Amino acid sequence: MTPEDEAPQDEAPPAEVAAPDDAAISEAEQAEIDAALAEDAPHCSGTGVEGVVRDAQTRETMIEAPVIVVGRGARVLTDYDGRFAIDLPPGTYSLRSYYDLYQPTRVDDVVVTRGECTTIELELSSETTTGEEIVIEVRAERGTAASQLRMRREAVGSQDAISSEEIRRAPDSTASEVVRRMVGVTTRDDFVYIRGLGSRYVSTMLNGVVVPSTDPDVAGVQLDIFPASLLESVTVRKTFTPDVPGAWAGGLMNIQTQSYPTDFQLRLNLSFGINSENSFQETLGYQSGGLDFLAFDDGTRALPDLVRDTDLQSRDITGDQLRDASMSFPNTWGVGERTSWPNLSGGFSMGDTVDIDGHLLGYLVVAGYRYSERPLPDIIASVQLRDPEDPDSVTLRESLQQDGVRRVAQLSALGTVTYELAEHHNVTLVGLFSQNSDDFAAIISGRSETTNSDIRDFRISWVQRTLGFGQLLGEHTHLFGTSRLNWQLNLSSVQRDQPDLRDLRYVISEEGVARWAPSASSGQRFYSTLDDVTYGGGLDITVPFEHFEARFGGLASRTERDFQTRRFNWRLSLSAPPETALLPPEELFGPQSLESALRIAETSRDDDSYYASQTLLGAYASLEWRPISALRIAGGVRAESFRQIVESRPVFAGPDDEITGTRRTDVDPLPSASVVVEPISNMFVRASYGGTVARPLVRELAPFLFVDFVRRRTITGNPDLERTYIHNFDLRWEWFPSENEVLAVSGFAKVFESPIEQTIVTSAGDLSYSNIAGAENYGAEIEARVHLGHIVPQLDWISVGTNVTLVYSRARLTDEQRNQATNSERPLAGQPPYVINVSLGFTPPDTGLSFYAYYNVFGPRLEDVGLQGIPDVYQQPWHTVDATIRWDVDDTFGLSLSGRNLLFQRIDLTQGGFVVTGYQPGTTVVLSASYSP
Template sequence: MKHILLIFTLFVGLQMGAQETTGSIVGKMTDKELNDEPLAFANVLIKGTTQGTTSDFDGLYEISGIEPGVYTIVFSYLGYETIEIPNVEVIAEKVTNIDVPMSASSGFELDEVVVTTVARKDSEAALLLDQKKSIEIKTSIGAQELARKGVSDVAAAVTKTTGISKQEGSGNIFVRGLGDRYNVTTMNGLPLPSNNPSKKNIDLNIFSTDIVESIGIDKTYVVRNYGDFAGANIDITSKDYKGDGFLAISIGSGINTEATSVDQFYLNDGPNKSGFYDIIYPASPLSNYNFTTSWDRTEASSPINLDLSLKGGDSFKIGENGLLSIFGVGSYSNDYNYNEGISRGGVNVSGLSRRDYTYNTYKYNTNTTLLGNVGYTTPEHKLLYNALMVNTSSQQQQEYFGVVDAFDYAPEGGAFVQRALFDRTVLIVHQLLGEHSLSDQLEVNWGGAYNFVENDIPNRRQVILTPDDWDEPEGPKSFQQTLNSSDNHRFYQNLEEEEVAANMAITYKFKEDGEEGTFGGKLTLGYSGKFKTVDFEAIQFNFNITQRNPDNSLADQPIIDDIYNVDSYFNQENLNAGLFSIATFRGGLGTPNVLDPQTYDGTQDIHAGFLNLEYAFNPKFTITAGLRGEQINQSIEWSTSLDPSGDKSEFDTFEVLPSLSIKYELNDKQNLRFATSKTYTLPQFKERALFQFEEVTQVYFGNPSLYASTDYNVDVKWELFPKSTELISLGFFGKMIQDPINAVTVNSATNDISYVNSGDQGTAFGAEFELRKNLFERETELEDFFAKENLTLGFNMSYMTSDQDLDSEKVIEETTEAGILPLSVDFSTDSDRLSGASDLLVNGDLSYYKEFKKDKNILATLAYNYFSDRIYALGTEGKGNLVDKGFGTLDFVFRTNFNKHVGLSLTAKNLLNPEIERSQENQDITVLSYKKGQNIKLSLTYNF
């Protein structure tokens, strides 16, 4: 801590350089399209000389020590076309002032200046400037920073910001220790559906950073957002290109060291490498063996990863003031992974693992993304249409060896469990957005979206073979002692989710503050609505092993000589011989409606109105106060193996959600901020549906009696902006959650997990620190060019403590009163930390950049991320919590541009390759372990 204080003291003491006494040019650069906000870090050059500078955070610049004379001044910035102002006279010992407003309008002129394009808003400097000027507490990460850190997907991107971590093996995001249910994901301010019935939010892994201009992370609530929030609203701003025409193609290849370490890579029969595979179950699946895909693993090609992308854009002047812009990107990537380690389940209080396996898993993932948008902009109006399609797939060959159940199922070991899994998601998004400046005082913003997501698990296959004699674990294997009808099965699942959403806001500006076009007050009235339908169905075909013959004698099941050839057993011949039969959860052949799937269907409608006031009492002190009302209706009905006759559940509630943000500018480089709000947290459809999801070592089912939590949030933050790309901030936050929802192990023979309102209250308190610093920066004079070189440091850290009540009696009482599914939970303690909350999160990066000449440069970045231990699931019946052990990752990125056409990049991720572990705390038992491996990739880009 003393070192941090020392660094802080040094930075606060930074002083501006002394002015030259000769003639100089000063001024301010502003962006006409963004209400004349300052344009930071733009280049200013005296044509024909090597004298120049850059604008600071406030858009201000100064060139000193200029010999008297008449010059042409050149203004430029990445994403702008050059602007030249001729005939600028510099007089000895005097200051010449040139303020340069820049605009996309082709009709705008200043002397003989004609602006042809507008600025990109994805740079680190521009986003820091936006953060500085914002009344709300916000954080953003842009395309420029994502490229510098070698980030390839949105899930990895957000973990580079303070207080955010990702659950290993998924795209689940934890913000300040709060997991999926507490967060909201949007694109361009409009909601996105989930691609997984288990989750509220879409898996952020599926979004390639190719489509991203910036990602905004609001960790404090504002009333324009939906109130189902306590962690963060993560908003993906899609590319909106405005500039000269370009076309770029990129190709990359790489390896995962764990995947390449195996002698032979295996996958499933059926799915192809494209990721677009789909299949339905065959006709007459119970009377005959009509399944055409093999149960057995198949040899795959060498596990070499590949990615391809093609992107381009252009903009065109329409009339005197209009600009038409188009942008498109198409990409495909795949990757191979291999994990091996320990997988255990059902650990009891004495430390005995009922399920105890070693395992290996072969994985193959794909991502295909298509994004296109068209925009039309004038000084008063902006229209943007976005279309996005993302297809992702994950294929896994899972193999487990050991004890199925230490009490009564291959208790001495020797069992073999094989699961072949293919999971595919298709996301389609259509958005239309508009911004209209009707006058200096009146603005209208609106947006509408149609989203569709389909998640399929076609033909999941599982087999369990055990020793023919359980007392001889190394002996020959068979299906002789199979205990459960569902042990050997084929499973087909389909989830479809449709969502229509709309936003509209009208802003009236008042209290003109003396400068034309600027106002100290804004009043915004708005409406938000989203209407979602969810349709889920699944059917499982259980291959029931015949234990006894019709005469009640013991059936003689054959020995399986090769565990990787169970096609030799599951076939038409053995079905005819009566060695097994095929049935669904409703029964076997001849049962009425036997092929009716398990289903749950739901609707969720939200209507919301909000009012927001932004008011500047003086240039330093501004508040934003808002009030939002939401009418929420969520209904769900089901027919499943847990409740074949079916039932339904509904809740309807109205939430009143106030928020307040205060900003006080201590000086032109420092802000002090405060925010507080009330929000809520809804249970998800899967958590309320009486449906059973089965994994190899764990079973989950929903609880229809769940209800929403209420959240109270408070934040205080101090910020210092020493330079245009530098930041020091320190913040404190607190949260109180009434009736928090948790995943818990219920009292059952199989230790199933369900979801409950686990207590009266939970709290979380923490501190966040962030530092961005240029360790050195310099410019070298070349012919008509200033070559830049810099070394930058980024560091952020958060520390938090959390606590929640755990009340077994509350759970029993509330689920009994609901009358649907009484649940018994015996928590090991009366209170504990929040699930998913790491006490400590640390991110750091060091980047070196050097230009050798125009369009020739190198960039090298070393990035580190660490999170401490966090609870995966709360302990019950005297058992400890399931805890994900903390670990750190180290990534290296190297990029170079040889010229304006050719670029090369090398990324090496997870260099430390730590052991990933989950353990049961009190019993000190490892329940999951594996290594991810290092990912090495080389990519080549060509810009036409």
């Protein structure tokens, strides 16, 4: 008989001990809780291992923590109570587990006996003050809201993020729609603005690599090229640290693509949407290509072969050659009616992690398609100043009506593969492809001030953008003790093609007779191509000590851009019969007229095309010191050398042609310092300073003249622009009551030296770019994400979120600019005074249902800066309410219904009290279904 058997069975229980002041759970109480949880916990079916994964410090269980059987490829995720079970044959095994921002753990010599379930407990430690290294053995799941909040909690500076878990809840289809849910973030034409700053003041990265601009005429990256289905997370850094490029001020946005799942996963989804303004209604169309719906032009709009390699401006060109060139263009000028399609989208993803001879390999393949039709601005107006001495004498110069539609299509694909070369050594290959098209067809009518008559314009435009991105990454840990090395190589290609932009104007007489009005833009066909290739690499080395962590590294990047345009006009010959101009477009440009009455003329400018290159070299060193667990002090410096060459040249440049351009090199030291204090557990106060820059972009330097035919104005670059230096100050208080909740209050200040702005330079509203003397930007952010369970425990399934951004900015002008400016005291361009987001979520337990509603509004935003008495242009506040309801029928099938712009709000831009452009985007309702066997 054992000593335990000899122990008395009726011994009186010990006297009750008073609970300590902190109400800590006793071992006996913990055992009762564990026993209760174990009743519904997963169990192995007969022979295997089962157990629980816990936080070693708090003893909280870890939800969806991977548990791996080393060498066998067996892998499971813990359930809601942190428990797991794996069936295994008898033998001795090693198990390991990991979690974001925790040290991985490994338990060896786990013995499994036939007919028994061996029980173990895995503990993950989040303590980092001992100098031990945090190692992510296999890339962990970062797509949950909880994991993003943990990363935010451990960050040195201020940052915000939205996870794929949150993205799936909202009715958003692209990254540009996703990011406007974040604190202090707005979008304009799919370009992002952070803390009221956009274009050159926001840098966009994909998996840690800066993405080149996809538009030659606008600074920044249009985020609609990134489908929401490809995103694992979107993070916005608002504090500069030396380990990232320093060309930004508002924020540094990093788009992280999805990583491979821990178990086999297959997902299919399909969506069908209807817009109140155009779906199934009669709208405009034209003769187009057969692959338009796939976002590819099939060659229908291509520049004719006869013209592509021929300089029609050459003195050696003959009349017969001009006639043949004119005949080679397709006779596609007219705009007719067609029925609008509904919005459609579909997606597919598949991934898994497999064991190959003891080495883990994870893969993911994602593909998607999206098609939508959107209304165009229904008003195009401009203003004039009747009396230069009277600022109140602003009147409408002209007001035109536009009828038309934009058709947007997108194809996308993502592939990622991660291979474990050896323990602590992984390599990852990522490939991304995105193909986008924007098809525009419109008829503009009304009274034109230019011609002093009624007009009828036909406008057709097609733009397709292609992004190809490849990246090879390496992660190596346990080097020379506890050091880490991360490296990456990248190659990206951006192509933008705008073939056969057409603009044709007819003047309507008092008798109602339409006559073609030849001009520089009426009867024009415009072709442009942009090819941008960027390649480079970088490395980061981290060396941890007992209370210090040193980081240093660098990057090199080179971008080469080639932009070419061709412009062609048709002109009436002096001998043409007068009635020729009265013909409709198809007859006006038909073979008979081209034979006798019309002649082509190439009107390309010498500065229409340019070549540009950018070379960036950067190196940094930083140090983080943690003298006590509640205090972190970090600082460092980054040095960047940026060389930029922009050369304007004719398309058919000869050896004797003059090449004009800009060559410049900027070398900038960018310091950074921050302090993080944790006064109580999970509460942080962060203070930081960082110096960053904003460099003029190629488009802003190139003297290329672009005609904005939507707003009827021109935009020209300025080769004399200077780079901007920005001093950034941040202060943030954050409290994380639980892993899914946060309360935060932030304050920031930014001081700009020589900021770049887009300004109106003529009374007709034409634009260019210039440096102003300086500017200041001040603001505050308030954020809350909580569950009502804190108030009523039974309502823990109701969540509320809100964030408010208040911004005040002031532009400081030079004396010359102050004399020309309409308003000498004004905010920075693109700056709204406030941004408000509110969200409400319901996830009733055991129903499979969830409902989320979102409200967003931003204040009046300065769009264009006026000069010489011409008023500034402002976008008026736009209130939007979006909502989505989802029903997970079972583990494999789900349905969702979503609505966007449920308040049916218009978008209007005003100037001097007049609406100069605006439209009704309508309400869109989308029904989606998903299947995951």
